Amino acid sequence: EARALAEKLAAYRGVWVFVEQTEGEPARVSWELMGKGRELADTLGVPLSAVVVGSRVEELCYESFCYGADQAYLVDEPVFRHYRTEAYLKAVCRMIDDYRPEIVLMGATGLGRDLAGAVATVVGTGLTADCTGLGIDDKRNLMQTRPAFGGNIMATIMCDRFRPQMATVRPHVMPLPERVAGSSGTVIRLRSKVREEDILTKVLEIVSDRNKDQVDVAGAEFIVSGGRGMMGKENFVLLQELADELGGVVGASRSAVDAGWMPHERQVGQTGKTVRPKIYIACGISGAIQHLVGMQDSDVIIAINRDPEAPIFEVAHLGIVGDLFQVVPALTERLRSLKQKAPETAVCSNG
Amino acid sequence: MLVVVCIKQVPDTTQVQIDPVTNTLIREGIPFIVNPYDAHALEEALRLKDRFGFRVAALSMGPPNAEATLKKALALGVDQAILLSDRVFGGADTLATSRVLSEAIARLNRQEKVGIVICGKQTIDGDTAQVGPGIATRLGYTQLTLVDRVEKLDPLQDRITVRRKLEGRHEMVDAPLPVLLTVVRELNRPRYPTVPMRLESEEATVQVWSNQELQLDQEGIGLKGSPTWVSRIFSPERQKGEIVGDGAADPAGAAKLLIDKLVSSDLLVV
Ligand SMILES: Cc1cc2nc3c(=O)[nH]c(=O)nc-3n(C[C@H](O)[C@H](O)[C@H](O)COP(=O)(O)OP(=O)(O)OC[C@H]3O[C@@H](n4cnc5c(N)ncnc54)[C@H](O)[C@@H]3O)c2cc1C
Ligand SMILES: Cc1cc2nc3c(=O)[nH]c(=O)nc-3n(C[C@H](O)[C@H](O)[C@H](O)COP(=O)(O)OP(=O)(O)OC[C@H]3O[C@@H](n4cnc5c(N)ncnc54)[C@H](O)[C@@H]3O)c2cc1C
Numbered sequence: 001e002a003r004a005l006a007e008k009l010a011a012y013r014g015v016w017v018f019v020e021q022t023e024g025e026p027a028r029v030s031w032e033l034m035g036k037g038r039e040l041a042d043t044l045g046v047p048l049s050a051v052v053v054g055s056r057v058e059e060l061c062y063e064s065f066c067y068g069a070d071q072a073y074l075v076d077e078p079v080f081r082h083y084r085t086e087a088y089l090k091a092v093c094r095m096i097d098d099y100r101p102e103i104v105l106m107g108a109t110g111l112g113r114d115l116a117g118a119v120a121t122v123v124g125t126g127l128t129a130d131c132t133g134l135g136i137d138d139k140r141n142l143m144q145t146r147p148a149f150g151g152n153i154m155a156t157i158m159c160d161r162f163r164p165q166m167a168t169v170r171p172h173v174m175p176l177p178e179r180v181a182g183s184s185g186t187v188i189r190l191r192s193k194v195r196e197e198d199i200l201t202k203v204l205e206i207v208s209d210r211n212k213d214q215v216d217v218a219g220a221e222f223i224v225s226g227g228r229g230m231m232g233k234e235n236f237v238l239l240q241e242l243a244d245e246l247g248g249v250v251g252a253s254r255s256a257v258d259a260g261w262m263p264h265e266r267q268v269g270q271t272g273k274t275v276r277p278k279i280y281i282a283c284g285i286s287g288a289i290q291h292l293v294g295m296q297d298s299d300v301i302i303a304i305n306r307d308p309e310a311p312i313f314e315v316a317h318l319g320i321v322g323d324l325f326q327v328v329p330a331l332t333e334r335l336r337s338l339k340q341k342a343p344e345t346a347v348c349s350n351g
Numbered sequence: 352m353l354v355v356v357c358i359k360q361v362p363d364t365t366q367v368q369i370d371p372v373t374n375t376l377i378r379e380g381i382p383f384i385v386n387p388y389d390a391h392a393l394e395e396a397l398r399l400k401d402r403f404g405f406r407v408a409a410l411s412m413g414p415p416n417a418e419a420t421l422k423k424a425l426a427l428g429v430d431q432a433i434l435l436s437d438r439v440f441g442g443a444d445t446l447a448t449s450r451v452l453s454e455a456i457a458r459l460n461r462q463e464k465v466g467i468v469i470c471g472k473q474t475i476d477g478d479t480a481q482v483g484p485g486i487a488t489r490l491g492y493t494q495l496t497l498v499d500r501v502e503k504l505d506p507l508q509d510r511i512t513v514r515r516k517l518e519g520r521h522e523m524v525d526a527p528l529p530v531l532l533t534v535v536r537e538l539n540r541p542r543y544p545t546v547p548m549r550l551e552s553e554e555a556t557v558q559v560w561s562n563q564e565l566q567l568d569q570e571g572i573g574l575k576g577s578p579t580w581v582s583r584i585f586s587p588e589r590q591k592g593e594i595v596g597d598g599a600a601d602p603a604g605a606a607k608l609l610i611d612k613l614v615s616s617d618l619l620v621v
Binding site: 246320 | 362364365367444445446449475476477478479480481482483484485487488489493494495496497512515516517518519520521522523524525526527536577578579580581582583584585586587591592593594595596597598599602603605606607609610611612613614618619621
């Protein structure tokens with residue numbers, strides 16, 4: 001029995017990353033996954049493949065090579081212009097049946113979760129959600145680590161009797177690999193057999209929210225976030241000033257969003273955005289676990305809180321215990337004065 | 352037409368504590384609540400009932416005490432509540448969970464045609480958002496996830512138009528029934544039970560279906576039917592950082608120290 005299982009598993013080889021796109025625009029998380037996928041493929045000694053499905057999306061195959069893929073499976077037909085579960089499900093399941101990867105990774109986005117859940121059900125395999133860590137054990141199985149119970153615990157999940165092993169990863173959890181321009185790979189062109197007549201769902205309209213709230217918290221390199229300690233909407237201008245000096249954006253805890261001080265698009269945490277900036281400054285945020293799961297992978301976390309016992313200090317790399325209404329303007333002030341000095345030093349070193 | 356709403360009873364994760372010695376979840380004394388997203392699923396089902404006169408059935412898979420959750424659904428006005436409870440359903444991952452739920456829906460469908468199944472976007476404990484797509488795929492229903500508005504429902508044409516909330520965009524999608532929707536909080540505001548309804552619901556009973564009723568092959572359910580398993584559970588590790596200066600007595604001094612520290616360690620370039 002053990003032998004039969006081993007044979008079944010060995011029939012599956014290679015690491016796949018699904019390249020998510022909307023109207024041809026790739027989702028950044030796909031390239032983040034490409035970096036992780038490369039690592040896993042190297043450990044296993046197998047190729048890394050991009051899975052590109054859409055209409056007029058061949059360009060994304062070449063882009064995936066720049067982020068580390070060895071080859072790309074491409075299904076490029078008008079029926080895939082808009083994402084519809086039925087169509088994409090059929091295309092991806094057919095590829096899995098024909099080419100048998102051992103690992104399939106997708107972004108834990110609205111689209112990625114929609115597709116991954118359907119694919120795993122049809123293929124009859126396991127799917128681990130929102131992984132924050134992926135590694136290979138000594139039996140070539142994928143170890144999938146993820147938070148659960150609102151981030152209170154971490155669990156390592158295995159799917160060692162089934163293939164492919166499927167996992168989703170939230171945006172900004174894995175670092176973006178460096179893009180190496182001009183990298184090459186093989187494009188494998190496939191036909192899907194999906195016919196428009198068979199697809200019952202129609203996408204009537206796609207409305208971008210971008211112009212409503214231009215600020216992209218999830219992609220920002222510097223974030224200054226405010227919580228209930230901000231006391232009111234008008235005080236967020238203090239955070240905006242600091243963010244402007246840093247070249248960053250203002251985020252918020254759920255309490256601040258629920259109070260109507262900031263729009264939901266700015267919320268960081270379990271039910272908001274996951275962020276991974278270079279610097280995250282939490283002002284008047286206590287550090288509830290649901291907030292922490294959204295920002296704990298930031299490179300540097302700074303907490304400003306007047307309560308030295310606030311749990312935010314447990315994750316912060318640097319902290320100031322004090323009144324944010326005094327500390328935040330002082331931070332802004334210090335940055336401004338350094339910037340004013342900076343040109344002088346430049347002149348000195350030149351001369 | 353029957354509308355089925357899936358609700359899960361979950362521990363209130365804001366109150367979860369970790370045993371510092373054993374590093375495991377302390378389960379005793381944690382209150383159970385209706386998964387918050389499922390309250391919105393339930394509300395939408397009741398609104399469809401109010402508007403179109405559809406019948407609503409609530410389904411939950413879980414231990415016997417999950418009956419309390421279904422009692423609440425009855426108090427809010429669902430016509431039928433079914434608890435799927437059996438030891439052999441236990442230890443299920445999302446593949447096995449969606450198997451049991453979809454079989455129960457198929458069973459209901461044999462009595463009265465199911466047009467719409469509504470689930471929450473995700474739970475606050477398992478937090479996978481996989482059960483909805485799992486049910487839809489098994490039943491062959493069109494899946495419409497992350498719905499924040501039911502734009503139009505045409506019971507004569509059997510078509511539904513919904514708005515989906517995705518990253519940075521909304522999509523308006525039209526599909527024929529039957530469909531499975533997963534819903535987000537923005538969809539609606541859940542109602543509260545009225546006193547007469549609460550009293551009335553005390554008479555109503557929650558039906559319990561075990562595998563006696565569903566007759567599912569044990570290989571496909573519970574622990575056995577779950578491809579994934581949890582190999583390790585641990586607390587997220589955190590290392591305590593450094594408190595800079597005396598922010599209470601000298602906020603400006605502490606701020607200066609902090610910024611200078613960032614600059615001197617090349618974390619910040621000015
Ligand atoms: C299912 C679920 C999902 C959730 N999802 C999220 C999520 O995505 N994101 C999220 O953030 N939360 C989320 N929450 C809510 C979370 O549990 C907390 O309630 C929330 O994060 C608290 O916000 P806060 O830190 O701003 O407020 P509080 O906890 O009230 O903290 C305010 C802090 O400000 C400090 N303070 C007050 N005045 C000052 C001052 N003048 N100077 C300095 N410090 C001051 C206080 O000491 C305190 O620590 C979720 C909860 C649930 C149940
Ligand atoms: C620490 C830990 C980690 C886990 N990680 C994974 C994992 O990565 N992959 C995996 O496959 N399983 C995982 N599981 C198992 C999973 O939590 C269970 O299968 C669970 O019963 C269903 O998943 P969910 O809570 O994530 O539901 P979700 O898929 O998030 O639920 C979506 C919706 O489906 C409906 N629904 C879900 N469960 C029920 C129910 N029992 N009764 C009625 N309606 C329901 C509700 O409408 C709900 O809003 C994990 C379990 C633990 C303890």
